[in-house]
Amino acid sequence: MPIEEHLESASREIEIEIKTALMKRGWTQADLAKRLNISRQQLNQAVKGSNSKRAKEIRETVYELLGME
Numbered sequence: 001m002p003i004e005e006h007l008e009s010a011s012r013e014i015e016i017e018i019k020t021a022l023m024k025r026g027w028t029q030a031d032l033a034k035r036l037n038i039s040r041q042q043l044n045q046a047v048k049g050s051n052s053k054r055a056k057e058i059r060e061t062v063y064e065l066l067g068m069e
Contacts, residue, residue: 011049014059018047021066036061 022032033043038058046058063069 007049014049015047017068018059018062018066021068025066032062032065035065 019029022029029043029047030040033040036043036058042054042058043062045052046055046062049055
């Protein structure tokens with residue numbers, strides 16, 4: 001499997017895990033963005049797997065807040 005396909009697959013898995021954790025808490029991405037004091041667009045980019053430094057920082061915070069390790 002080419003590297004790009006691995007990256008896309010990993011990004012989809014991360015997105016699914018985050019969305020599942022949100023659903024279990026009854027939260028929306030808008031709720032989470034508000035709790036993190038960031039825009040919904042920033043959160044969406046992080047959830048979708050952006051590789052920017054800021055997106056990675058946001059994901060780390062999201063994992064902690066949602067109890068994902």
